[in-house]
Amino acid sequence: MSTIVIKNHTGIHNQIVYNFKRDHEEISKEGYSLKSQIFIPGSYTTGNFIICALLCLIIIGVIGFIYMALIKPEGTLITTYEKDEYKSDNIIQ
Numbered sequence: 869m870s871t872i873v874i875k876n877h878t879g880i881h882n883q884i885v886y887n888f889k890r891d892h893e894e895i896s897k898e899g900y901s902l903k904s905q906i907f908i909p910g911s912y913t914t915g916n917f918i919i920c921a922l923l924c925l926i927i928i929g930v931i932g933f934i935y936m937a938l939i940k941p942e943g944t945l946i947t948t949y950e951k952d953e954y955k956s957d958n959i960i961q
Contacts, residue, residue, distance in 0.1 A: 870950050870951060870952045871900075871950070871951045872903075872948060872949070872950050873895065873900060873948070873949040873950075873951075874946065874947070874948050874949075875891055875895075875946070875947045875949070876944060876945070876946055877891070877944065877945040877946075877947070878942055878943070878944045878945075879942050879943075880940070880942055880943075881940075881943065884907075884943065884944075884945045888945055888947065891947075892947075895949055898951070899951050900949035900950065900951045901949065901950060901951070902947060902948075902949055903948045903949060903950045904947070904948045905945065905946070905947050905948075906945070906946045906947075907943060907944070907945050907946075908943055908944045908945075908946070909940070909943045910940060910941030910942045910943040910944075911941060912936055912941060916932075916936065917936075919932070920932035920933050920936065
């Protein structure tokens, strides 16, 4: 029997990496091993682009497009850990 733990880390890239490393160290001590990682980058919605395009009529939208080009939205890292209870219980010491 194995136990599966799924963790979500949301934020900007540096923040996600820091939180992942911290959690990985803690959960590894409990006997879990990393099975998969999925990174979902953040993205702006179509509505954001439409609003910036409309605001371009009064010049403010250009600032919005520059902001959107420079600042990326928050992404999500999904990690899956597994602990095989059968193997860890039957270790001969």
